[in-house]
Amino acid sequence: MIPYGQHSISEEDIAAVVETLRSPRITQGPKIADFEARLAEHCQIEHAVVVSSGTAALHLACLALELGPGDGLWTSPMSFLASANCGLYCGASVDFVDIDPESGNMNPQALHDKLNLSVAENALPKALIPVHFAGTSCDMPRIAELARGKNIKIIEDASHALGASLEGAPVGNCRYSDMTVFSFHPVKSITCGEGGAITTNSSDLASKLRRLREHGMNRNPAAGSEGPWYYEMQSLGFNYRMNDLQAALGLSQMQRLTNFIARRREIAARYRTELADCPLDFLACPANSESAHHLFVIRPRLDEIRMTRRDIFLALQERGIGVQVHYIPIHLQPYYRRLGFARGDFPAAESFYEKVISLPIYPSLSSGDQDQVIKSLREILD
Numbered sequence: 001m002i003p004y005g006q007h008s009i010s011e012e013d014i015a016a017v018v019e020t021l022r023s024p025r026i027t028q029g030p031k032i033a034d035f036e037a038r039l040a041e042h043c044q045i046e047h048a049v050v051v052s053s054g055t056a057a058l059h060l061a062c063l064a065l066e067l068g069p070g071d072g073l074w075t076s077p078m079s080f081l082a083s084a085n086c087g088l089y090c091g092a093s094v095d096f097v098d099i100d101p102e103s104g105n106m107n108p109q110a111l112h113d114k115l116n117l118s119v120a121e122n123a124l125p126k127a128l129i130p131v132h133f134a135g136t137s138c139d140m141p142r143i144a145e146l147a148r149g150k151n152i153k154i155i156e157d158a159s160h161a162l163g164a165s166l167e168g169a170p171v172g173n174c175r176y177s178d179m180t181v182f183s184f185h186p187v188k189s190i191t192c193g194e195g196g197a198i199t200t201n202s203s204d205l206a207s208k209l210r211r212l213r214e215h216g217m218n219r220n221p222a223a224g225s226e227g228p229w230y231y232e233m234q235s236l237g238f239n240y241r242m243n244d245l246q247a248a249l250g251l252s253q254m255q256r257l258t259n260f261i262a263r264r265r266e267i268a269a270r271y272r273t274e275l276a277d278c279p280l281d282f283l284a285c286p287a288n289s290e291s292a293h294h295l296f297v298i299r300p301r302l303d304e305i306r307m308t309r310r311d312i313f314l315a316l317q318e319r320g321i322g323v324q325v326h327y328i329p330i331h332l333q334p335y336y337r338r339l340g341f342a343r344g345d346f347p348a349a350e351s352f353y354e355k356v357i358s359l360p361i362y363p364s365l366s367s368g369d370q371d372q373v374i375k376s377l378r379e380i381l382d
């Protein structure tokens, strides 16, 4: 089976992890700071804080904004569950902004309309989490402009988008947001096995994030300390630390980030060329944006062919192609339905979901395997 996504581990990666295993510190050692510095450099930003997962990163980002009961968080229904769950972890209420059907990203017009409604009802959200679907940045200038002056904080969920850029600047530089979150799960741009990071230009947010990832503890409290052993807890934190083995792997993977994205770009370009005459559509990517090509999503024109999405999906699977569907809209999950959401709430996300299939894309996908994907899909759609 050719998977839809997979990590690429080199001998250098393995050596980096083994070297750390033999070192005196395997958690919160020197590799954590090195990896954070490397990420900050890549993102052209002041601070990067690494944590145990992308989900932990989202949770801490919400906590650093002091999101809590009575507050609202809006995100995209076309995302992984964690983009919304992070709001619920904090006791906030979660709502969604519908997507642009051409890109799968948060639709600025839908945001505009929803903001106008909530101004009237005095129910503006405290935080907004646009998700860079499939590795292509949302229209951040427009989203930031709509949020401006309304006291809304913006967290970019860039779990798909490490290595992407917008207006020539790397995603993660927070030009249009307060924080950006990344995931280092094995299918993402680079991996730590598990891992996540938050980037920010705010020293205040960065130090809050560092405290919250370690039980809310402060090891260097100001005057009044009782001795060198002294530590104190001022807020309720967690153990969301990344360990040095993960950081060593992430640091080693960062050396190949540019190559990884270049290879993904090549695979995407080849799909676009060789499937150009098939009855299907690709996702849009604006000219001022470079995607990280996390997913390669096709939208078969089901009205032109006598097949359902399920037929196509199963036929690809039968031929050994490990396709996937990204995503079941979050608001349609039973848990979210019990919170009051229903089919019809976000029609663009729902109809997008009905059509999409993700084809295999990852740096080590061989061109022979890609041939097989293309050939199988052409046969099925023929």
Ligand SMILES: *Cc1c(COP(=O)(O)O)cnc(C)c1O
Binding pocket: 053, 054, 055, 056, 079, 080, 082, 083, 131, 157, 159, 160, 183, 184, 185, 194, 195, 196
């Ligand atoms: C992967 C992912 C996450 C969660 O990241 P983990 O590292 O798996 O916790 C959050 N949001 C999106 C959009 C993701 O794709």
